[in-house]
Amino acid sequence: MATQPVPPTLQPAKKKLMRRSAPDRSERIRQLVQGLFVALNLWLGLQFFLWVRFFEQPGAGLQVARPNGVEGWLPIAGLMNFKYFLSTGRIPSIHPAAMFLFMAFLLMSLLLKKAFCSWLCPVGTLSEVLWKLGKRLFRRNLRLPGWLDLPLRGLKYLLLAFFAFIIGSMSAEALDDFMHAPYALVADVKMLNFFRNMSLTAAIVLALLVLLSMLVQNFWCRYLCPYGALMGLVSLLSPLKIRRDPEACIDCARCAHACPSHLPVDRLVQIRSAECTACMACVAACPAQNALQLALPPWRNTAPTNRWVRRAASPLVVASLLACIFFGFTVYAKASGHWQTNLPRAVYLDLVPSANDLSHPGY
Numbered sequence: 001m002a003t004q005p006v007p008p009t010l011q012p013a014k015k016k017l018m019r020r021s022a023p024d025r026s027e028r029i030r031q032l033v034q035g036l037f038v039a040l041n042l043w044l045g046l047q048f049f050l051w052v053r054f055f056e057q058p059g060a061g062l063q064v065a066r067p068n069g070v071e072g073w074l075p076i077a078g079l080m081n082f083k084y085f086l087s088t089g090r091i092p093s094i095h096p097a098a099m100f101l102f103m104a105f106l107l108m109s110l111l112l113k114k115a116f117c118s119w120l121c122p123v124g125t126l127s128e129v130l131w132k133l134g135k136r137l138f139r140r141n142l143r144l145p146g147w148l149d150l151p152l153r154g155l156k157y158l159l160l161a162f163f164a165f166i167i168g169s170m171s172a173e174a175l176d177d178f179m180h181a182p183y184a185l186v187a188d189v190k191m192l193n194f195f196r197n198m199s200l201t202a203a204i205v206l207a208l209l210v211l212l213s214m215l216v217q218n219f220w221c222r223y224l225c226p227y228g229a230l231m232g233l234v235s236l237l238s239p240l241k242i243r244r245d246p247e248a249c250i251d252c253a254r255c256a257h258a259c260p261s262h263l264p265v266d267r268l269v270q271i272r273s274a275e276c277t278a279c280m281a282c283v284a285a286c287p288a289q290n291a292l293q294l295a296l297p298p299w300r301n302t303a304p305t306n307r308w309v310r311r312a313a314s315p316l317v318v319a320s321l322l323a324c325i326f327f328g329f330t331v332y333a334k335a336s337g338h339w340q341t342n343l344p345r346a347v348y349l350d351l352v353p354s355a356n357d358l359s360h361p362g363y
């Protein structure tokens with residue numbers, strides 16, 4: 001049967017596309033920030049490796065100062081220290097940098113959604129590289145069906161609840177005792193050794209995660225990362241959100257296709273989801289002028305227009321705020337003498353070579 005043409009009067013009015021005046025630079029700026037942060041972490045990693053080698057073979061290696069920034073890789077120590085700080089008002093002496101970095105990342109989430117995950121976190125950057133590589137190799141990424149995706153997304157919250165319960169039930173004294181146990185003193189060395197002396201099981205699990213990350217966008221971040229889960233929950237309070245102007249939008253759905261978190265950006269006026277990482281991929285994909293922005297809540301401008309207006313955050317503003325928060329906390333901690341774990345050299349000479357033999361204080 002031939003399709004009857006719809007009378008012109010019944011067809012929805014097509015919106016006129018007001019093209020954006022300048023190409024969007026958010027992806028480029030974000031990737032630059034990601035690259036710089038990866039470089040910083042590689043530099044810290046190399047310095048830390050040399051420091052560990054020196055204590056493993058005293059006199060044989062190059063003596064460098066311990067880079068305290070590696071404590072950013074100790075999120076559990078950061079959370080424990082944060083609780084200790086909240087309950088005693090005292091800044092912990094062991095791994096204080098872990099706490100300051102943890103607080104900086106929390107503040108980023110509070111102000112800028114989960115920007116930590118898509119702009120800074122090296123694991124997030126690696127995940128992004130892997131799914132983009134997978135998309136190129138296999139021509140597409142897999143999207144898990146809702147019945148599987150939803151419970152899997154709950155896993156990271158379960159892991160977060162587990163850690164929050166354990167740490168929440170510890171007293172300040174217990175936290176202090178834990179942080180002074182030999183295991184915790186060289187937790188960073190144990191982390192390095194995990195990758196240096198990887199067991200076959202760990203290597204298989206890691207290879208599986210790499211493969212899954214190539215197939216499914218942000219597999220680790222979406223389903224398993226408890227740190228990202230915490231940042232996502234805090235980000236719900238962020239005043240900045242992805243906001244769509246239905247009047248400027250031409251309903252092309254490019255934003256929803258571009259979103260690595262699979263959010264229905266084209267159907268919502270604002271994105272409240274804890275999965276939104278403020279990556280701005282949707283904003284970059286949008287062809288319409290001012291249709292989609294990372295913006296503060298709109299307010300009515302009474303004079304002279306009496307229209308709703310909203311203030312958008314450009315990618316440069318996001319990058320600058322992230323840098324201000326990161327360096328603000330780092331510089332404050334350094335200047336106030338709370339950045340460094342001050343342990344006698346003899347302790348490291350004793351513990352670093354035998355780090356693999358130290359077991360968790362709970363066992």
Ligand code: SF4
Pocket residue numbers: 242258259260261262263265271275276277278279280281282283
């Ligand atoms: S909604 Fe936009 S900013 Fe949020 S995750 Fe999706 S693409 Fe990124």
Ligand code: SF4
Pocket residue numbers: 244248249250251252253254255256265266285286287288291292
């Ligand atoms: S990309 Fe999204 S917000 Fe932009 S015009 Fe298309 S549907 Fe609207």
